[in-house]
Amino acid sequence: xxxxxxxxxxxxxxxxxxxxxxxxxxxxxxxxxxxxxxxxxxxxxxxxxxxxxxxxxxxxxxxxxxxxxxxxxxxxxxxxxxxxxxxxxxxxxxxxxxx
Amino acid sequence: xxxxxxxxxxxxxxxxxxxxxxxxxxxxxxxxxxxxxxxxxxxxxxxxxxxxxxxxxxxxxxxxxxxxxxxxxxxxxxxxxxxxxxxxxxxxxxxxxxxxxxxxxxxxxxxxxxxxxxxxxxxxxxxxxxxxxxxxxxxxxxxxxxxxxxxxxxxxxxxxxxxxxxxxxxxxxxxxxxxxxxxxxxxxxxxxxxxxxxxxxxxxxxxxxxxxxxxxxxxxxxxxxxxxxxxxxxxxxxxxxxxxxxxxxxxxxxxxxxxxxxxxxxxxxxxxxxxxxxxxxxxxxxxxxxxxxxxxxxxxxxxxxxxxxxx
Numbered sequence: 001x002x003x004x005x006x007x008x009x010x011x012x013x014x015x016x017x018x019x020x021x022x023x024x025x026x027x028x029x030x031x032x033x034x035x036x037x038x039x040x041x042x043x044x045x046x047x048x049x050x051x052x053x054x055x056x057x058x059x060x061x062x063x064x065x066x067x068x069x070x071x072x073x074x075x076x077x078x079x080x081x082x083x084x085x086x087x088x089x090x091x092x093x094x095x096x097x098x099x
Numbered sequence: 100x101x102x103x104x105x106x107x108x109x110x111x112x113x114x115x116x117x118x119x120x121x122x123x124x125x126x127x128x129x130x131x132x133x134x135x136x137x138x139x140x141x142x143x144x145x146x147x148x149x150x151x152x153x154x155x156x157x158x159x160x161x162x163x164x165x166x167x168x169x170x171x172x173x174x175x176x177x178x179x180x181x182x183x184x185x186x187x188x189x190x191x192x193x194x195x196x197x198x199x200x201x202x203x204x205x206x207x208x209x210x211x212x213x214x215x216x217x218x219x220x221x222x223x224x225x226x227x228x229x230x231x232x233x234x235x236x237x238x239x240x241x242x243x244x245x246x247x248x249x250x251x252x253x254x255x256x257x258x259x260x261x262x263x264x265x266x267x268x269x270x271x272x273x274x275x276x277x278x279x280x281x282x283x284x285x286x287x288x289x290x291x292x293x294x295x296x297x298x299x300x301x302x303x304x305x306x307x308x309x310x311x312x313x314x315x316x317x318x319x320x321x322x323x324x325x326x327x328x329x330x331x332x333x334x335x336x337x338x339x340x341x342x343x344x345x346x347x348x349x350x351x352x353x354x355x356x357x358x359x360x361x362x363x364x365x366x367x368x369x370x371x372x373x374x375x376x377x378x379x380x381x382x383x384x385x386x387x388x389x390x391x392x393x394x395x396x397x398x399x400x401x402x403x404x405x406x407x408x409x410x
């Protein structure tokens with residue numbers, strides 16, 4: 001992974017947010033300048049698209065998926081439509097493998 | 100799951116541990132690694148392996164932090180320093196996949212115009228675990244490692260390119276280096292001492308080879324013409340040879356070589372006498388021809404020079 005533009009993302013179950021970290025060259029996590037971005041109520045699973053440009057979070061209480069653009073820096077920002085409604089209590093998400 | 104598919108990890112939220120397994124490449128069956136579990140925080144849930152496969156992260160919900168690990172070549176986890184970073188009720192973890200190829204830098208190699216037909220390049224990638232492909236001139240890229248050496252290149256312009264592919268299979272743009280090979284031609288520049296002193300029984304020859312180191316072999320022969328009307332007249336022309344000699348000449352240097360007559364002492368004396376008489380009285384001078392063959396980098400060269408022997 002090139003040192004620039006990477007990211008590790010952690011869903012914060014009780015905080016309705018996603019914490020975002022940069023990964024240093026030796027693999028340590030360092031909080032990005034904006035540590036947390038909002039998610040829905042009780043975010044659980046998270047996935048990043050294979051092209052690294054989109055990220056998705058399931059919000060179990062909301063029955064929604066929050067969707068984000070991933071900037072070149074790896075920072076998350078909500079897409080124009082920040083959430084889509086899914087079934088009750090979504091709790092897992094997978095990315096389409098390969099590209 | 101590690102990106103290389105060889106290791107699998109399971110968070111055990113009741114045990115506060117992570118179990119680590121080898122994945123059988125044939126049937127996918129899991130078997131516990133040498134150290135079957137490593138410690139995590141309180142109530143570990145999510146786990147992710149970094150895009151380079153060298154780090155792993157575990158979200159510990161109850162202790163409210165993220166554990167970070169190094170992933171060894173055998174897939175086993177060991178805690179990094181620091182072992183944890185703060186969380187905010189962390190649950191699951193995802194990492195952004197690596198979609199960027201590594202940048203390759205050539206740190207050493209020929210440039211401009213060089214005299215050597217050989218070239219060696221040292222290069223590196225900004226991503227650890229990269230593999231490299233090299234290309235010379237219009238050839239195809241083929242796998243290589245640093246340093247990459249080439250030998251016996253033709254005179255003229257050449258180009259070298261090297262590109263890196265990272266752990267995730269992203270290939271970056273090639274780094275390029277152009278240079279020109281101009282192998283200097285060896286040359287001998289023979290200077291025969293026209294004032295060769297016969298009493299010294301030897302000829303002085305200066306040898307130089309221009310821009311390259313060379314080995315020079317010298318041979319020589321000569322004739323003393325028939326002389327008339329002198330006290331020590333030779334009844335007929337006499338031929339003589341010089342002793343062959345070899346010399347190593349450094350680039351840019353001139354070596355002085357002394358060539359001796361290839362005769363016994365008595366005949367040398369006679370030759371000297373004849374030279375003296377002939378040179379003074381008859382103007383028919385003894386002549387010698389010295390031939391040199393130089394061998395150096397890039398080829399060989401020969402030179403020949405006549406010299407008149409006189410007092």
